[in-house]
Amino acid sequence: MRLSAYFLPLLRENPSEAQIVSHRLMLRAGMIRQSSAGIYSWLPLGLRVLKKVERIVREEQDAAGALELLMPTIQPAELWQESGRYEDYGKEMLRITDRHERAMLYGPTNEELITDIFRDSIKSYRDLPKNLYHIQWKFRDEVRPRFGVMRGREFLMKDNYSFDLDVKGAKHSYFKMFFAYLRTFARMGLRAIPMRAETGPIGGDLSHEFIVLAETGESQVFCDRAWLESEILDMAVDYDSDLEPQFLRWTSLYAATGDIHDAKACPVPEDRLVTARGIEVGQIFYFGTKYSAPMKAVVAGPDGEPVPVEMGSYGIGVSRLVGAIIEASHDEAGIIWPESVAPFKVGLVNLRAGDRRCVAAADDLYARLTRAGVEVLYDDRDDSPGAKFAAMDLIGLPYQLVVGPRGLDKGVVELKKRAGGARQELSPEAALTLLGGG
Numbered sequence: 305m306r307l308s309a310y311f312l313p314l315l316r317e318n319p320s321e322a323q324i325v326s327h328r329l330m331l332r333a334g335m336i337r338q339s340s341a342g343i344y345s346w347l348p349l350g351l352r353v354l355k356k357v358e359r360i361v362r363e364e365q366d367a368a369g370a371l372e373l374l375m376p377t378i379q380p381a382e383l384w385q386e387s388g389r390y391e392d393y394g395k396e397m398l399r400i401t402d403r404h405e406r407a408m409l410y411g412p413t414n415e416e417l418i419t420d421i422f423r424d425s426i427k428s429y430r431d432l433p434k435n436l437y438h439i440q441w442k443f444r445d446e447v448r449p450r451f452g453v454m455r456g457r458e459f460l461m462k463d464n465y466s467f468d469l470d471v472k473g474a475k476h477s478y479f480k481m482f483f484a485y486l487r488t489f490a491r492m493g494l495r496a497i498p499m500r501a502e503t504g505p506i507g508g509d510l511s512h513e514f515i516v517l518a519e520t521g522e523s524q525v526f527c528d529r530a531w532l533e534s535e536i537l538d539m540a541v542d543y544d545s546d547l548e549p550q551f552l553r554w555t556s557l558y559a560a561t562g563d564i565h566d567a568k569a570c571p572v573p574e575d576r577l578v579t580a581r582g583i584e585v586g587q588i589f590y591f592g593t594k595y596s597a598p599m600k601a602v603v604a605g606p607d608g609e610p611v612p613v614e615m616g617s618y619g620i621g622v623s624r625l626v627g628a629i630i631e632a633s634h635d636e637a638g639i640i641w642p643e644s645v646a647p648f649k650v651g652l653v654n655l656r657a658g659d660r661r662c663v664a665a666a667d668d669l670y671a672r673l674t675r676a677g678v679e680v681l682y683d684d685r686d687d688s689p690g691a692k693f694a695a696m697d698l699i700g701l702p703y704q705l706v707v708g709p710r711g712l713d714k715g716v717v718e719l720k721k722r723a724g725g726a727r728q729e730l731s732p733e734a735a736l737t738l739l740g741g742g
């Protein structure tokens with residue numbers, strides 16, 4: 305992509321409304337634009353990151369055996385009346401009346417709708433287990449939308465729902481998602497710690513929140529220091545094996561959110577206990593028959609008797625993750641994207657837009673990288689080198705490849721790694737090979 309043809313409205317100044325670094329950098333880097341409180345447009349650069357985050361989430365769901373579908377954003381109120389949550393949800397739910405005076409709502413989550421789909425189609429235990437997910441916009445009329453996409457009113461969530469015949473099966477589904485989540489966040493370069501948590505309005509008695517530690521996080525959390533000393537939690541998982549021993553091993557290391565942490569009962573000695581703030585990037589719930597019983601989602605069991613299915617639900621804040629990744633990976637100059645979610649892999653900078661030799665060399669690198677499938681943002685504009693470097697540092701692409709007249713005299717270009725800032729001069733051919741374009 306040539307920057308001269310792109311839409312990248314960068315801001316020089318720090319926007320006064322942004323209180324935390326990720327919000328500031330997302331606005332300054334032209335990733336998002338607020339449309340009203342807690343509601344954002346995703347501009348081209350931001351959307352590329354959102355899509356990459358979404359792709360990793362999708363790949364890990366698919367690998368764990370979950371099936372993707374797509375439910376609508378607008379739901380009928382009756383389903384929520386059936387589960388008993390229509391009144392409970394209060395003002396956080398955006399209620400809508402259609403032209404026929406039917407009560408509708410903009411979905412804050414999907415337990416009811418998925419249970420309705422399930423009960424219509426699945427009648428026998430032989431068709432279990434099932435795990436269905438979608439990646440869809442949600443609306444929660446938060447009292448205090450803030451911190452940009454971290455706590456929005458409209459936000460993108462991956463939510464899935466598991467259906468099993470019995471508790472053992474439901475726990476296996478829960479463990480699968482537990483490990484799928486560890487892998488998902490690790491692939492984004494995040495250390496997300498699974499913490500025992502309160503279930504809140506979703507219900508149930510087993511729940512973990514996945515928390516990225518950050519001073520600006522909204523949750524108060526407690527964990528064993530060992531969580532911070534371990535490698536990032538990326539491991540191969542055989543989803544068909546018995547996952548309970550592995551789950552118990554992971555969760556034997558203490559980690560709990562402030563809601564359930566009890567200082568008196570805490571097993572961790574004080575000198576090993578980390579008290580910190582964190583960002584909740586995902587939460588998983590096992591809630592048994594909380595929805596299937598009132599909504600009559602039953603299957604015929606092996607003896608022919610009807611059994612309400614055992615359910616769990618699992619959420620990931622896809623749009624929130626974009627902010628969380630920035631909170632975890634930035635410096636004074638701007639964002640530092642992990643390669644897996646970077647909007648482009650390489651920022652190609654031509655320092656002299658008016659110099660024929662520089663243009664020819666940069667155009668050639670651009671063409672060859674693009675042809676090889678490497679994602680390049682090519683700054684071909686006529687601007688000062690200082691402004692170009694500042695823009696590249698701000699938007700945080702993993703590599704900057706710089707073409708200038710002095711380097712070309714020596715037959716070299718400069719390659720800078722955004723993380724750590726290491727630079728090296730090398731031939732254009734060598735740079736291409738290193739970036740996967742040779």
Ligand code: 5CA
Pocket residue numbers: 412413414415444446453454455456457458459461462463464506584585586587617618619620621622623624
């Ligand atoms: N139905 C369950 C699981 S599918 C559910 O709704 N869980 S949740 O309430 O915990 O939300 C799932 C994830 O969505 C959270 O972990 C968080 O990362 C994200 N999330 C929740 N509220 C917001 C919000 N207002 N803005 C951005 N992300 C949010």
